[in-house]
Amino acid sequence: MPRYMPRPYLQRLRRGRGMRRMLPFLLLAGILLAATPVLARGQSDLATARQATARFHQVKHAETAEYESTLDALGCFENPGVGGMGLHYVNWGLMDDKVEATRPEALVYEMRQNGQLKLVALEYIVPVEVWESNHPPMLFGQHFHQHPVLPLYVLHVWIWAPNPLGMFEDWNPRVGMCPEGVPVFGA
DSSP states (O other), rough: OOSSSHHOOOOOHTTHHHHHHHHHHHHHHHHHHHHHHHHHHHHHHHHHHHHGGGGGHHHHHHHHOOOEOOOTTTEEETTEEEEEEEEEEGGGGGGGGGOTTTOOOOEEEEOTSOOEEEEEEEEEEEEGGGGOOOOEEEETEOEEEOOSSEEEEEEOOOOOOTTTOOTOOSTTTTTTTOOOTOOOOTT
C-alpha cells in the first residue's frame, strides 16, 4: 500500500465501510461512462444530419432532391398557444422503414409573413404499417412517437432553429404561426 494513505482510512476500507459508502458513487460513474458513447454518437449524428441538410436552406435544392411541398395536401402546421411548426416538404421516396440521420423524410420550413420560407427543422417519418418492431423507431437516442392523427411514427429535430421546449419536441414557440390565408392542418 502507498505510504501516503492515512491508517484509519485503510482500516475502514479493509472492514468494508468505505466501499459501502463509495458504492453509489461508483455506480453513478459506471452509468455515466456507459452512456457517454451513446451521447457522443447522438451528437455526432446530429452534426452529420446538419451537414447533409445545409443545402436545403434554399428550397430549390430541396425540390431538386425530390422534396415536395405538402401545402395543398396537408397545409401549414401550427398549435396556437404552444408554437408553430410550418410547412413540410416531403420526399415520398424515403417513406419506408429505414431511419437515416442524413436522409430525413421531411424538411420543415417556417412560413414567413413576407412569403419567404426558412428551414427550421428536420422530420423523420416511418409509416406505422411498415414498421415491424414492437418498439417505435429511434434516432439520435430519441424514440419516435406516433402522430396523433396520421398513421406515422415521427421525430422532429429542430436543428436549424433553437427550441426552448427541447430539440425533439413537435412544436416550437419561436417559430411563427402560419400566415393568414394559408391552409392550416386540421382546421
